[in-house]
Amino acid sequence: xxxxxAASWKRCPIGELARKRKLLRDSYLQADVKRVELVNELDCVxxxxxxxxxxIDRHKExxxxxxxxxxxxxxxxxxLEPKTFxxxxxxxxxxxxxxxSTLCPDNSExxxxxxxxxxxxxxxxxxxxxxxxxHGNSEGNKAALDGLWVTLANECSEQQLxxxxxxxxxxxxxxxxxxxxxxxxxxxxxxxxxxxxKVLYTKGLLSKEKYKAICRSIISVPCTESSPTIANAKLVxxxxxIAFVKSVDIDDIKDFSHAFxxxxxxxxxxxxxxxxxxxxxxxxxxxxxxxxxxxxxxxxFIRHFGSLPIYHFRVALGADGAPFxxxxxxxxxxxxxxxxxxxxxxENDNFIICGANCSEGHIGMQRYAKKLVxxxxxxxxxxYTVAGYLVRFSVELIPxxxxxxxxxxxxxxxxxxYFSPFGNVNEGNKSTTNGVLGKDSACTWHPWDYDERxxxxxxxxxxxxx
Numbered sequence: 001x002x003x004x005x006a007a008s009w010k011r012c013p014i015g016e017l018a019r020k021r022k023l024l025r026d027s028y029l030q031a032d033v034k035r036v037e038l039v040n041e042l043d044c045v046x047x048x049x050x051x052x053x054x055x056i057d058r059h060k061e062x063x064x065x066x067x068x069x070x071x072x073x074x075x076x077x078x079x080l081e082p083k084t085f086x087x088x089x090x091x092x093x094x095x096x097x098x099x100x101s102t103l104c105p106d107n108s109e110x111x112x113x114x115x116x117x118x119x120x121x122x123x124x125x126x127x128x129x130x131x132x133x134x135h136g137n138s139e140g141n142k143a144a145l146d147g148l149w150v151t152l153a154n155e156c157s158e159q160q161l162x163x164x165x166x167x168x169x170x171x172x173x174x175x176x177x178x179x180x181x182x183x184x185x186x187x188x189x190x191x192x193x194x195x196x197x198k199v200l201y202t203k204g205l206l207s208k209e210k211y212k213a214i215c216r217s218i219i220s221v222p223c224t225e226s227s228p229t230i231a232n233a234k235l236v237x238x239x240x241x242i243a244f245v246k247s248v249d250i251d252d253i254k255d256f257s258h259a260f261x262x263x264x265x266x267x268x269x270x271x272x273x274x275x276x277x278x279x280x281x282x283x284x285x286x287x288x289x290x291x292x293x294x295x296x297x298x299x300x301f302i303r304h305f306g307s308l309p310i311y312h313f314r315v316a317l318g319a320d321g322a323p324f325x326x327x328x329x330x331x332x333x334x335x336x337x338x339x340x341x342x343x344x345x346x347e348n349d350n351f352i353i354c355g356a357n358c359s360e361g362h363i364g365m366q367r368y369a370k371k372l373v374x375x376x377x378x379x380x381x382x383x384y385t386v387a388g389y390l391v392r393f394s395v396e397l398i399p400x401x402x403x404x405x406x407x408x409x410x411x412x413x414x415x416x417x418y419f420s421p422f423g424n425v426n427e428g429n430k431s432t433t434n435g436v437l438g439k440d441s442a443c444t445w446h447p448w449d450y451d452e453r454x455x456x457x458x459x460x461x462x463x464x465x466x
Contacts, residue, residue, distance in 0.1 A: 108167035176230050183233050193244055196236040211238050252277045256356045260364040260371075271364055273356025278375045281335070281353055282393055283386055286313055289337060290387045303339050310383075310390045314338035316397040317372070320404060321360035331360045333368070338396055361407040369408055409453075423447050 101123060102112045111120040128144055135147035153161070165171045186192055199214060200206050206214075215235045236244070256273035290311060293302040305312065316338055321331040333354035336344050343349045358364055376395050384391045400408075406421045418426045423437045423445040435444035 103164075103167070106167060107169065108164045109170060179230050183231055186233050187236075192233060193236055193241070195233075196241050197245070199235060200241065208238055211235075211241075252280050256354065256364065256368070260367040264363065271356050271358045271362065273354065273358070273364075275333075275354035275356075275368065278335070278353060278372060279379055281351070282313070282315070282379065283384060283391075285335070285337065285351060286311065286384070286386045286391050286393075289313070289339065290389060290391075294387075301341055301343055303341050305339070307392075310392060311386070312392045312394070314396040315393055316344065316399055317376075317395055318397075318399040318404075319354070319360055319365070319369075320401065329359045330355065330357045331362070331365055333372075360404050366408070421448070421453075 099115060101115065101120075104110045104112055111123070115123075127148075128141060131144035131147050132141070134144075136143045156164070165175070200211055215237070218232045218234055235241075253274050253276060256275050257271045259275070261271045289302055293300045296302075305314070314337065316336045317333070319331055319333040321329055323329055332352050334350045335353050336350045338344060340349050354368060356362075356364065379393050380395065384393075402419065402421055409421055418424055425437075425445050429435070429444065432444055437443060437445045437447065439446060
């Protein structure tokens with residue numbers, strides 16, 4: 001039984017175990033040798049790294065020293081080199097002088113093609129930077145741009161500014177907007193009212209239809225194809241203009257009919273008209289001409305006739321009637337100053353003092369003439385102070401036709417056989433050539449004796465009444 005038990009047990013492979021242990025020991029020793037080699041190699045690499053790091057640090061220190069030296073040398077060189085105002089070196093300034101900035105002919109917002117785009121941008125930036133130094137740098141670039149604009153506006157001639165603006169696409173868009181704003185303001189101004197009144201009254205009063213047609217003819221003009229249109233200033237609308245005319249307070253305007261047409265026959269047509277006080281209106285005109293004379297100075301058209309320092313105004317005063325309107329005839333009295341020289345021929349230097357829808361021989365006009373005679377007598381005796389100057393008036397001229405002169409002199413109408421109020425010229429001898437008017441008996445015509453003329457007029461009036 002014991003032999004069978006022993007036979008069932010296996011024997012231990014000691015030899016094989018010894019061999020495996022030897023293999024394991026050899027592999028371990030080989031791995032350890034390799035590890036030692038790697039450690040030694042790593043130490044060598046680390047040594048090289050440390051050596052290279054130290055070398056890099058030395059180079060960095062040298063580089064930092066070189067940078068410091070370069071900065072010091074650059075600063076020293078900048079101090080030694082001549083500088084321009086913009087901070088450029090002489091060399092850079094010389095280069096810029098060789099390539100000056102010039103505008104493109106068709107676009108003033110760009111420099112010419114000879115200068116590269118980057119260089120053009122750099123020049124604009126340097127210009128703006130220099131302006132910031134001069135004018136300050138507050139609120140962004142506003143102070144610098146304000147300074148540049150003031151310099152441009154004051155240093156450029158009008159012709160140069162015109163060329164810059166004309167070739168600028170941006171300005172072609174801005175200018176119409178500015179003009180539009182200014183035009184709107186002008187249309188609401190008092191100056192436009194005066195302009196509209198001038199259109200309404202120049203060379204005679206325009207009808208409502210003609211004035212509106214002129215207003216419609218004022219059109220907007222396009223500046224360019226791409227820019228907004230420029231609108232011309234419109235005239236004041238007719239209704240608004242007439243309302244303004246009616247609202248004007250014209251001093252010293254009196255009713256003609258109430259003053260001079262009282263007591264007329266019932267069958268006579270009513271007379272409507274207005275008149276001014278002669279004295280107060282002469283003072284207004286005197287102030288006007290004094291201001292004109294002082295403003296024009298040596299170029300003034302006013303003639304003084306040696307009266308300075310006193311302003312002695314020579315007055316021309318007369319009237320005439322003409323067919324007008326639905327009443328068939330109207331009469332106007334005009335006053336002007338002979339001192340205005342050739343300007344007296346202009347309608348702008350003749351001023352109305354009375355106007356009514358009646359003939360020049362109407363009883364109302366005769367009464368008004370008598371009132372003027374009385375006023376003229378008082379005016380010529382006095383002196384006035386106008387605009388700080390001593391002023392006198394004298395009526396020197398009464399422009400009129402023979403009909404008016406005959407009526408106002410109380411003589412026969414110039415349509416009679418003896419039509420001239422100055423002499424006995426008649427329908428029979430008026431065509432005599434080389435005739436002479438004088439008191440000598442040999443003269444063709446003789447002056448009238450005024451007293452005899454008055455008597456003849458009275459006899460005619462009595463004969464008519466009979």
